Amino acid sequence: METSAKLYSLNYSNVRTYLFALLFVVGNIALPQICHLVPYGGPTLLPIYFFTLIAAYKYGFRVGLLTAILSPVINHLLFAMPSGAALPIILIKSALLAGTSALTARTLKSVSLWAILGVVLSYQIIGTAFEWAFIGNFHVAVQDFRIGIPGMLIQWFGGYALLKAIAKL
Template sequence: MQTLTAKFRTLEFGEAKTYLVALLFVLGNIALPQLCHTLRMGGPTWLPIYFFTLVAAYKYGWRAGLLTAILLKSAVLALVAGWTAARFRRVSLLLLAGVVLVYQTIGTLGEWALAGDLSTAMQDFRLGIPGMLLQIFGGRAIIGVMNRNRYAR
């Protein structure tokens, strides 16, 4: 399994680039779900609303990820991905799989506590396996491309 030594940049709340990056990733978090929802069960299957939050937090830190987050699980994802990237300073399929598993587990417990229905809270684990795999493999690919692009540094 190949590990990519990534060029990470933790953006601060006081930097204009933080808000520009967040805006671009929020647009992605709006556009990708719209595209996926044109397919039957596309949203629950592909989990598109989390994809750009994962990339933003992993590449630019928890602050950029949190600004990109839309839902409870997105906020948890931003924090977990940002911490993982800062802690390990590299990206691999194993690390991304760990990020996805941790945020899905914590988010599911939070949704269960809020909704009071375990079956509804477990929906991503029942239907969203393709989306989780997209986050892992697609996230790794996008972060790799961003590392080679001088404008994304």
């Protein structure tokens, strides 16, 4: 289940970097608002990460990192979600997702269901370790693995489907 794809690595000097980042940030603002209509929609569906995965995999680390940083910060400023207490961990996990996604895409040069699973598990496992070190509570740190499995599945299958759909763009 591997699809060859046009993958990019845009530079900060390229205006398209900022245009694509803006597009994905808008997605990362809209999707959480929709998901928060469902009780525990944010912690269960993990929507703040979805377009960061797509941005970094398709357009490279710079677009992914801009999306990873701006999405949670703008969401916090506009809607107070994520909360100020959760913001540092979400920023760490988002940056990890941008890095692992871009590195995987650059290494494989294709879209694969197993590659996307590897990206999702990598950023979650490493991010959980950071969260545990940061807050000192293992039970809270593994929250994404306790209640966020539906969100990880959406990232895995939905991310793969969207990346496959835009593979030739």
